[in-house]
Amino acid sequence: MLNTVKKICENSNRIAFVTGLGSVVECGGRDLWESGLFYALEKKYKLCPEDMLSAAEYSTRKESFYSFYKKEVISYLPEPDETCAIIKKLEEEDRLLDVLSFNIFGLEKLAGIKNVIEVVGTVYDNYCPGCRKTYDVPYLLEAKGIPVCEKCKKALRPNLRLLGERVDNILYTQAAIACSKADTIIILGADLSSTKIQFVTGHYKGNNLILLSNEEKYGDKFADYAIHGKIKDSMKAIFED
Numbered sequence: 001m002l003n004t005v006k007k008i009c010e011n012s013n014r015i016a017f018v019t020g021l022g023s024v025v026e027c028g029g030r031d032l033w034e035s036g037l038f039y040a041l042e043k044k045y046k047l048c049p050e051d052m053l054s055a056a057e058y059s060t061r062k063e064s065f066y067s068f069y070k071k072e073v074i075s076y077l078p079e080p081d082e083t084c085a086i087i088k089k090l091e092e093e094d095r096l097l098d099v100l101s102f103n104i105f106g107l108e109k110l111a112g113i114k115n116v117i118e119v120v121g122t123v124y125d126n127y128c129p130g131c132r133k134t135y136d137v138p139y140l141l142e143a144k145g146i147p148v149c150e151k152c153k154k155a156l157r158p159n160l161r162l163l164g165e166r167v168d169n170i171l172y173t174q175a176a177i178a179c180s181k182a183d184t185i186i187i188l189g190a191d192l193s194s195t196k197i198q199f200v201t202g203h204y205k206g207n208n209l210i211l212l213s214n215e216e217k218y219g220d221k222f223a224d225y226a227i228h229g230k231i232k233d234s235m236k237a238i239f240e241d
Contacts, residue, residue: 002234004225005210005238006237006238008184008225009239014097015097015183015184015185015186016096016099016178017099017185017186018099018100018186018188019099019100019102019107019189020102021033021102021189022189022190023103023107024078024189025189025214026230027078027079027105027107029077029103030076032073033049041072045068051163052065052068053065055162055163058157058162074137074140077137080107080108083188086235087108087111088111088113090239091114096115098115100117100179101118102119104122104160119168119175119196119200121160121168122159122160123160126158127156127157128152128154130151133149133151135149135156172196172199179202180203180204182204183206184206185204185206185208186210187211187223188213188231189231191217191219192221193222208224208225209222209225210223212231212235213226213227213228214228
């Protein structure tokens with residue numbers, strides 16, 4: 001299968017990548033939904049990670065939200081790895097259509113990739129709901145308690161889609177259009193059984209939907225080709241070997 005995928009990618013000039021949690025973990029990020037960590041955090045905060053990162057928690061218990069967000073999310077920022085470098089090279093060769101990021105850590109932009117649609121937002125984009133002034137991650141981490149705007153004194157807002165919020169239709173539409181234009185889609189560590197992933201990839205018209213993932217999942221059946229193992233090793237084997 002690897003040789004088939006390699007040949008497909010060699011002949012592809014409009015490649016779209018969809019990056020998910022699996023690619024973040026390989027870059028040193030945390031999987032808050034890994035069973036051991038999930039239950040440890042639930043025991044510590046009396047709520048599960050999903051609820052701690054919800055719109056309801058942010059709206060009604062900002063101090064609790066930021067305690068979790070600062071300690072458990074933005075204190076563990078991953079760095080781009082070889083996979084991002086390969087994607088950047090494809091962009092330089094004018095073979096990359098877009099990267100559709102379903103992770104919140106902005107790895108692709110950190111790697112210098114330009115054609116990125118951050119579908120669910122990024123931890124690096126924080127703003128004041130009043131004056132719209134933006135703030136970086138260090139400002140949030142250094143703030144005592146709830147980080148507030150220097151000018152308005154309003155609580156800052158991470159530009160992420162929190163649990164319970166509507167999806168950003170504009171971003172999802174852009175992602176769906178990118179999929180419709182691609183000749184090949186490569187899924188990196190995302191679950192193909194996710195309705196959000198299915199929505200954007202459902203607009204793909206081809207038969208080169210390739211999944212690279214560390215482990216087998218139920219959603220793998222939706223891929224035309226699935227390769228399991230370290231994502232960066234699979235990427236090297238496809239694009240460099």
